[in-house]
Amino acid sequence: MTDHATDHLGFLQDARTWTEHWCRHQAEDQGLELTEQDLAIVRSLRDFYFEYDLSPAMRPLVRHLKNSFGAEVGNSIYLMQRYGESPARTLALLAGLPKPKNCL
Numbered sequence: 223m224t225d226h227a228t229d230h231l232g233f234l235q236d237a238r239t240w241t242e243h244w245c246r247h248q249a250e251d252q253g254l255e256l257t258e259q260d261l262a263i264v265r266s267l268r269d270f271y272f273e274y275d276l277s278p279a280m281r282p283l284v285r286h287l288k289n290s291f292g293a294e295v296g297n298s299i300y301l302m303q304r305y306g307e308s309p310a311r312t313l314a315l316l317a318g319l320p321k322p323k324n325c326l
Contacts, residue, residue, distance in 0.1 A: 226239050226240075226244055226318075227239070229321075231321060232248070232315060233314065233315055233318075233319070233320055233321050234318040234319070237268070237271060237272075237317075237318045237319050237320070239318070240268070240317065240318030242261065244318065245261070245264055245316050245317070245318065248315055248316050249316055252306075252312060252315075252316075254305070254312075254316075256316075259291075259295070260304075260316075262291075263287065263291065263295070263313065264313065264316050264317045265317075266286070266287070266290050266291075267283075267286075267313055267314070267317040267319065268317050268318070268319070270286055271317070271319045277310075277314045277319040277320050277321065277322040277323075278310060278314075278322060279310050279322040279323060279324045280298065280309065280310045280322075280324075283301070283309065283310045283313065283322075284296055284297060284298055284301065287301070301313075310322045
């Protein structure tokens with residue numbers, strides 16, 4: 223999608239330009255079929271980002287999701303099974319946020 227400016231890794235340059243349509247397109251590119259829970263997680267991460275001005279790396283991501291969605295979702299094993307080996311990076315991309323620090 224060319225109507226959203228991205229960096230060389232595909233992350234939105236301005237998180238405020240994010241749309242759910244853009245998120246779904248990115249998920250499709252990642253081979254993910256988004257569920258309502260996935261969208262709730264993405265929206266929660268966007269709220270986190272706009273409150274703390276931070277794209278959470280893995281540990282704060284797990285803590286935030288555990289507090290927001292419970293231990294079933296807020297654990298690294300679930301997140302890696304659902305979003306691949308770098309859940310923080312994948313979810314930041316889907317949420318239109320900058321790549322978290324310390325993510326490869």
